[in-house]
Amino acid sequence: MFDAIDHVGIAVSDLEAAVALHRDVLGMVLVHRETLAEQGVRAALLDVGDSHVELLEPLDGDGAVARFLARRGPGLHHVAYRVADIEAALASLSAAGTRLIDARPRDGIRGSRVAFLHPSATGGVLTELVQPSDHH
């Protein structure tokens, strides 16, 4: 069902400092920036081979990433797996009784379609499915 690890999502309190760390110290290439108002974050994507690191800074005190930061501080937030057909993957997981946060895909970064599984169903790891846009 999963084709690759698409990205790991990292919650940060200072996006520019996190970009500088990953680009200038860790040597990753910054390939995309986007504000995802629905998720309440500013995001940056950096390439790691065919996968990415997704840095997420809350826009304000609301939203899941802001709550995560307040509770646990900066760090690993979620793992995202790439799928070719997100509707089929969600249907299969739902049929297997997997608890979903998103029953239907929503708009994700860079034109992708995404859906989150509930961490209680995935060993405590917030898990995202990503169907990339046709352009990426």
Ligand code: CO
């Ligand atoms: Co993500």
